[in-house]
């Protein structure tokens with residue numbers, strides 16, 4: 393568990409020269425220099441920390457109290473007495489109880505105002521004895537007035553200009569910041585964002601000087617099969633900072649007050665056997681750069697790590713992508729920390745790589761919101777050496793989409809795709825996700841699922857998915873002849889692909905899949921896909937799921953695609969007079 397750049401204050405200077413009493417090397421513990429843009433450097437500064445540990449633990453002032461002290465009370469009283477600090481200078485920030493210890497995080501206050509970079513933490517053991525504390529509390533030489541001279545608007549403008557980034561509307565607060573000169577400046581904390589960074593900037597409230605900034609984005613890189621490639625036959629690339637700043641602010645390795653350097657984070661925990669069996673970064677700075685060896689089995693090093701990293705990456709990409717289109721905290725998604733956005737937290741996807749309980753498949757269990765989903769990925773035995781389903785993004789996308797559809801249908805209970813027909817559509821949506829993520833242009837190419845792990849160019853379904861009926865003949869009435877959910881799903885995904893290509897023919901294609909404001913046909917289809925899930929009834933039928941998609945188009949696009957959608961469904965027998973698995977090619981009058 394390691395804390396990354398989040399929380400490290402960056403002290404800004406206009407030139408490379410840095411006037412300070414420290415030697416270059418002795419500054420490593422308190423300073424860090426980074427280049428924001430050519431010639432524009434930021435220097436990190438955090439006051440020197442005191443740190444002490446106490447073995448089996450020591451008492452705090454409230455240890456003997458009859459009513460046991462809470463961890464918060466215990467930590468505040470300990471810190472106050474141990475450092476000789478007046479309680480009015482201490483501000484409880486956050487805390488939690490872990491498996492074997494309790495953690496309390498505290499900040500210093502001056503004139504009743506919190507100090508950005510004067511922080512402390514206290515850890516207690518199971519017996520409520522203090523086992524460690526750290527503190528960067530300060531005793532400033534000069535403290536600026538607690539009344540700002542600059543307006544908030546001026547502070548925002550200063551931050552936007554200095555970082556070439558836009559203010560993100562997050563509440564601007566006033567805090568002190570202690571500079572390495574020993575002075576405490578009163579500052580406005582302003583958040584600004586651009587494509588690569590998300591800065592929290594401290595603007596001096598007396599003169600508009602930028603005195604420090606925090607970068608919430610920790611650089612992370614992964615050697616993976618990019619999410620829009622089907623499997624390793626399309627090759628590995630190193631993806632740097634793939635986490636979406638809206639869906640996963642702070643990146644993929646921070647979960648609440650915990651930060652990790654492994655394949656664990658807010659949305660996904662990718663592991664082998666037990667949730668502690670994760671893959672670690674290969675070098676500092678969250679670099680997960682394992683190289684696949686095609687000549688050895690999936691379980692031989694480094695291939696297990698490669699699989700865990702690819703599973704972690706692709707699962708997180710599906711989280712971020714679906715988040716952008718509406719599978720958010722309040723729509724019952726999977727996250728440890730919901731950041732106050734509603735829904736139940738503490739439910740990341742537990743992603744079991746090379747799960748021992750099976751072969752030649754994968755599955756996803758979706759309990760209700762607030763309990764982790766569990767995805768089991770298996771090794772496939774159709775080739776020598778065996779192949780790993782976790783290197784086939786279509787399978788990961790398929791499985792994670794079970795979590796999306798099961799949570800979004802019926803309000804987060806995980807109970808609303810249980811009938812055979814609804815469960816069949818669940819398989820269809822999942823195959824559609826694999827299809828959708830992998831499209832790279834408007835061109836129609838028949839889609840074949842899982843050819844790599846199955847070691848068969850014909851793939852794992854009975855037909856290639858196609859709008860060409862001589863390639864993919866599925867009709868609504870096919871449901872009269874099939875009862876297995878994946879076979880039912882084939883019919884549903886065929887219909888979704890008809891609607892998809894009709895929309896792409898009309899509105900074109902965009903490769904910018906993470907921008908839900910786009911007007912291209914594939915983007916429109918993805919909105920309708922996600923929107924309809926929340927509109928449709930518990931245990932939908934083909935008829936009600938079709939109606940929900942057409943209704944979603946009314947809600948979002950004023951129904952402009954009504955006839956296009958009806959015609960797409962009618963082509964496959966799900967027209968306006970369809971019922972009881974009898975085909976209809978009819979469309980409403982006016983279409």
Ligand SMILES: *[C@@H]1O[C@H](CO)[C@@H](O)[C@H](O)[C@H]1NC(C)=O
Pocket residue numbers: 478479480
């Ligand atoms: C603590 O600070 C408050 C406010 O500054 C003051 O009123 C009080 O006397 C102080 N207490 C001690 C023990 O120094």
Ligand SMILES: *[C@@H]1O[C@H](CO)[C@@H](O)[C@H](O)[C@H]1NC(C)=O
Pocket residue numbers: 661667742763764765766
């Ligand atoms: C998921 O893993 C966590 C540990 O990381 C464990 O506490 C939890 O029980 C698991 N959830 C399920 C549903 O298996």
Ligand SMILES: *[C@@H]1O[C@H](CO)[C@@H](O)[C@H](O)[C@H]1NC(C)=O
Pocket residue numbers: 860861862863
């Ligand atoms: C549909 O598929 C058949 C069989 O592969 C092929 O002969 C035909 O040209 C295809 N039609 C179109 C419009 O692509």
Ligand SMILES: *[C@@H]1O[C@H](CO)[C@@H](O)[C@H](O)[C@H]1NC(C)=O
Pocket residue numbers: 971972973974
């Ligand atoms: C389906 O078609 C069959 C044969 O035409 C007919 O007997 C049956 O009533 C139809 N079912 C429904 C629900 O329309």
Ligand SMILES: [Zn+2]
Pocket residue numbers: 790791794818819822
């Ligand atoms: Zn499935």
